[in-house]
Amino acid sequence: MAFESPSHTAASSSSSASGNAKKRKTMSDSSGPFPRIRNPRNSLRPKNSPFADFGSYMVEKNKKLREQFDSAASTSSLQDSGDGKKGIFHGVSIFVDGFTVPSSQELKAYMLKHGGRFENYFSTHTVTHIICSHLPDGKKRNFRY
Numbered sequence: 001m002a003f004e005s006p007s008h009t010a011a012s013s014s015s016s017a018s019g020n021a022k023k024r025k026t027m028s029d030s031s032g033p034f035p036r037i038r039n040p041r042n043s044l045r046p047k048n049s050p051f052a053d054f055g056s057y058m059v060e061k062n063k064k065l066r067e068q069f070d071s072a073a074s075t076s077s078l079q080d081s082g083d084g085k086k087g088i089f090h091g092v093s094i095f096v097d098g099f100t101v102p103s104s105q106e107l108k109a110y111m112l113k114h115g116g117r118f119e120n121y122f123s124t125h126t127v128t129h130i131i132c133s134h135l136p137d138g139k140k141r142n143f144r145y
Contacts, residue, residue, distance in 0.1 A: 069112070089116025092117070093119055093127050094118055095130050
């Protein structure tokens with residue numbers, strides 16, 4: 001093992017201190033090796049996107065999903081039979097959260113057959129019932145209106 005003399009140790013520490021000062025100066029410089037990072041959400045969005053932001057995209061997506069559900073419901077066999085009776089789930093709108101028995105697809109089929117609505121995304125304005133096996137406390141707080 002080699003021992004360094006005190007004068008050599010002091011010289012190396014002073015040179016490394018000046019080197020760190022240079023590094024700090026370079027890192028704080030805006031034109032340095034670390035360019036400014038842009039918001040990744042904005043950089044991934046195509047420039048020719050018809051949506052102004054994520055919120056407008058979700059509004060259009062939900063509208064399309066409702067239209068698809070309505071078209072499937074209009075062809076369902078047990079829809080309003082014309083005698084004035086409505087389905088057992090008329091006025092009920094469900095949101096399925098997580099794993100359930102029966103599955104969310106089965107519940108969607110029941111809602112189609114019996115006059116209810118199935119929502120793919122939770123909204124306090126449209127959902128009347130939440131179907132789940134277990135609802136954590138954090139989600140309970142989020143779902144309250």
